[in-house]
Amino acid sequence: MGVEGIGARVTRKEDRRFITGKGRYTDDIVLKDTTYGVFVRSPHAHAKILSIDTTAAKAAPGVIEILTGADLAGDRIGGLICGWMIHSRDGTPMKAGAHPAIAHERVRHVGDQVALVIAETKAQARDAAELVEVDYEILPAVVDPARAMDADAPLIHDVAPSNLIFDWVLGDEEATEAAFAKAAHVVELDIINNRLSPNPMEPRSAIGYYDEAEEHYDLYTTSQNPHVARLVLSAFVGIAPEHKLRVVAPDVGGGFGAKIYIYPEETACLWASKRIGGRPVKWTSDRTEAFLTDCHGRDHVTKAKLALAEDGTFLALRSDTIANIGAYMSTFSSATPTYLHGTLLSGQYVIPAIFTNVKAVYTNTTPVDAYRGAGRPEATYIVERLVETAARQLGMDPAELRRKNFIRQFPYQTPVILTYDAGDFEANLDKALAAVDYAGFPARKAEAKTRGKLRGIGFSSYIEACGIAPSQAVGSLGSGVGLWESAEVRVNPVGTVEILTGSHSHGQGHETTFAQLVNERLGIGLNNVQIVHGDTDKVQFGMGTYGSRSGAVGMSAIVKALDKVEAKAKKIAAHLMEASEADIVIEDGELKVAGTDKKLPFFQVALAAYTAHNLPAGMEPGLKESAFYDPTNFTYPAGTYICEVEVDPDTGKTEIVQFVAVDDFGRIINPMIVEGQVHGGLAQGIGQALMEGVSYDPESGQLLTGSYMDYCMPRADDVPSFKVDHVTTLCPGNPLGMKGCGEAGAIGSPPAVINAITDAIGNNNLSMPATPAKVWAAINAA
Amino acid sequence: MYQTTYHRPSTVQEAASLLASAEDVKLLAGGQTLIPTMKQRLAAPANLIDLGRIAELKGITVSGGTVTIGAGTTHAEVHTSADVKAAIPALAKLAGGIGDPHVRHLGTIGGSVANNDPAADYPSAVLGLGATVVTTKREIPADDFFAGMFTTALEEDEIIVRFVFPVPRKAAYAKFANPASRYAMTGVFVAVTGDGVRVAVTGAGSDGVFRWMDAEAALASDLSPSALDGLSLDPSGMLSDIHGDAAYRANLVKVMAKRALAALG
């Protein structure tokens, strides 16, 4: 591997910039003649807009323009789209209501944008926004997904009767029910997967700029996938054709999914810039707006059951879920509760029959879309809570019940579409059991009891499907786009390298890991490699970063382009050294003729490619190659997490005293970065399990958790020091054997935590977030 | 934030006359409550009087069985004061448990007590120790000072100058922090003084800080935690919100009171 190659613990190149405050985020960019936009937002969860009076606001100091949904409709700007088509069990397509960038005639959630005020300064825009008079007729609201289909629930979009967007099924219902009918044991659970607010540290921001002379638009935005933004804004919203629209996502301070989507504010700023004659329009969210308008995650209500034979062999699993989509369908909102969720219900186990039904509903809440894990945490929670509950019900050891049912043969075709390619689930479990000292648990529990504490242990053996590709597969499941990745390797005449990648780094450390890959191949040192991303004018195309895909898919595209660069470099070197191409090897920054002492430094070969004075006959000058990579399968990271807790029965407070995570991510490029990803994911998963939960007032639909005073983010002292380890089975589906590590922590941890607490308190009836108050109530109800 | 006019008096006298003469005015101490409220445009005073540069409002002195703390003394100063630690260690500990280091280095005891947030820590110490609130106009006993959530006996043109805390025989503070805000979900301050036992509760009551009289009576003859075993609080007087319902808070008051008693030593 070398000190800076694959597998090396290299410190992150980008951190110097971030730590010294030199990062360049969207809000740091100030274009000439910038104007500032502030949105007037709905204070009501559901209302008719009777009238909007902007007279006083327009007269306020510094105001340039005030735009409303009527203006937007008048200019025929298209609405936002949901890019993944789902069909209901009866074959009908999902019922997506209109999603205008500024609400027109009706508002559907608190925070829905009603008007855009543009002024010379942000303070002036804020002052004027308060003067916009909107006359609302308040309508009844529904926020609880379980109530959205009630006969008396208000209708949110006329196209979706009963607020039902789709009624989707996967698996064999008949076989599943037949298995339940003759099962020796049936385990049932009611599950709420709590709604979460992603909270990236950098709030969303957008700058729209229309160049009148060129009839060209620039959008600077906080996006995880700028090319997809350009595609949607061109093809569907109709801002401008793609060659007339540049999208730049510079440094982005965390996304967690919430910056995948194409948001209304981006459309509004682009369109507004043209409306005001080409001055840039900048909008930056404040934290309150972020709580109100950044897409939320999860929010499922589920009934689930598992059928087992007398000896504990799994026979069938069924889940029936209502998924809250919120007030509008966000860009990938339909994929999350369906193909990213139902397909994972086999977990790590042989389960012969599986059936799931997901009803997606509109409510008067912030739109819900993918959030770290996206559908897979919800699936894992169902499976792993059922398995743990089954072990308790059957009086079996939860580790051994899992072991008994693990899949051992690969490839393994599950009953829910996926084909798992590789893994060693038992090795993960055994390593985790050893790390946690499972044998010593009874003694630790007894000791805790002498201190008045309830100690419990909980397991979670998760699997996820990552990469969110191949394109053909996702296309057949309804994706509107292909999900390959592209890369370009540009070798400069001096032998330094620029990698242009369609992946987007917003905390993942691509500038380091991608450079490690180049160094592994060319041996030119990390400082001679520059990673370029996030600009549609620079990078040929890209599908962006989410679904733990930058390694398995993004780096694979770089490998393919590097293959081409190496092949050409070898041809040139062979020609220059009068050797056979087949004998050239690349090592330590040199091209060598194997078995001889002949060699050329890489930079001389690069220079030769550009001077072109002496190239093989017919060869084009230059050394720059690009590639597109589309995998043949998803990747399947998997692992076992074990959580050990102590609960204070007097207060209900849970302390995590031990947390072991053993993951199989395939090939690891940089163990330090991977551990960081796992730590962050675990913190988010523990946050979901113990503290985080978006809460709305059931009557008024007001957001009750609109600041950190009420929305409980985990802090450093809320999480333990993690024990992280790995098992490695290489992914056979991509050249580096990588599986992805970005989401595992958030997927695997919630059920481990809840399994541990319910074990400690002896009451299995506990929902997330397991706050002290809830745990105390559960203890006293037991 | 809206436009506001900023005043920086250097004496209490000057501050008091500004306060009396200016329209639509607010005192600014550490700004840890007021500034966020102004940023969210929930408060919009036309005039701000910054008390931060007034030397008379700062400092801690111990004499004759009392600890006197200037209203402008920061939480960090109280927390780290050797005098407070020696005389009323529970008070130093309480101050060290407020917010985070940033908040503790700016926020002041005067601002906290004047604000009387139902979940703030300091009101329980002021009430529990039976302190005296000295203002520009008078001396107010703690029992007469707190008047329900975010409400105090302070008049519009009155400034808290200092607090006089009688040194107790023993005292302890036990806080159960709200998981999100880390303010007190329930905080119980127990003080044993020459006149008996005082138990003040913050975070839990729907009228803000209060004295738990039943507990004080039970503890008069027996200072052990088990003296509270037979007691319970009526949840109808407790706060109820997304973090915990009234029954939970009623339970916490008893649990935290016992923990404070156990910590009395």
Ligand SMILES: Cc1cc2nc3c(=O)[nH]c(=O)nc-3n(C[C@H](O)[C@H](O)[C@H](O)COP(=O)(O)OP(=O)(O)OC[C@H]3O[C@@H](n4cnc5c(N)ncnc54)[C@H](O)[C@@H]3O)c2cc1C
């Ligand atoms: C992140 C965060 C966490 C916090 N956590 C806690 C916590 O755990 N526990 C807790 O108790 N508090 C907490 N606080 C509140 C903190 O203690 C504040 O410092 C305190 O409530 C207000 O004090 P201040 O000096 O900042 O007052 P300011 O914000 O400046 O003023 C508050 C109010 O008091 C008035 N005022 C100020 N001084 C005087 C005076 N001398 N006379 C009369 N009126 C006056 C002001 O006019 C204003 O109305 C937290 C605050 C933050 C921001």
